[in-house]
Amino acid sequence: xxxxxxxxxxxxxxxxxxxxxxxxxxxxxxxxxxxxxxxxxxxxxxxxxxxxxxxxxxxxxxxxxxxxxxxxxxxxxxxxxxxxxxx
Numbered sequence: 001x002x003x004x005x006x007x008x009x010x011x012x013x014x015x016x017x018x019x020x021x022x023x024x025x026x027x028x029x030x031x032x033x034x035x036x037x038x039x040x041x042x043x044x045x046x047x048x049x050x051x052x053x054x055x056x057x058x059x060x061x062x063x064x065x066x067x068x069x070x071x072x073x074x075x076x077x078x079x080x081x082x083x084x085x086x087x
Contacts, residue, residue: 017064018064025041029064
């Protein structure tokens with residue numbers, strides 16, 4: 001019984017949901033292109049804010065949120081922690 005998984009919790013693995021360029025991160029998961037300019041993501045707190053914002057989109061999936069955060073945090077090295085930002 002412990003190996004039974006609810007079907008509603010299983011998501012197919014989707015690859016390359018997001019594309020990261022020098023100026024923006026973009027997805028076509030919804031019915032249109034959705035881009036966020038990287039100048040709007042200055043700290044790790046900003047990444048968290050965008051994850052929260054995207055989670056409210058009806059077309060967003062758990063896999064999409066995970067890939068969004070991983071892509072930014074692993075490849076966009078300019079993102080400092082909030083404490084590192086000088087006002």
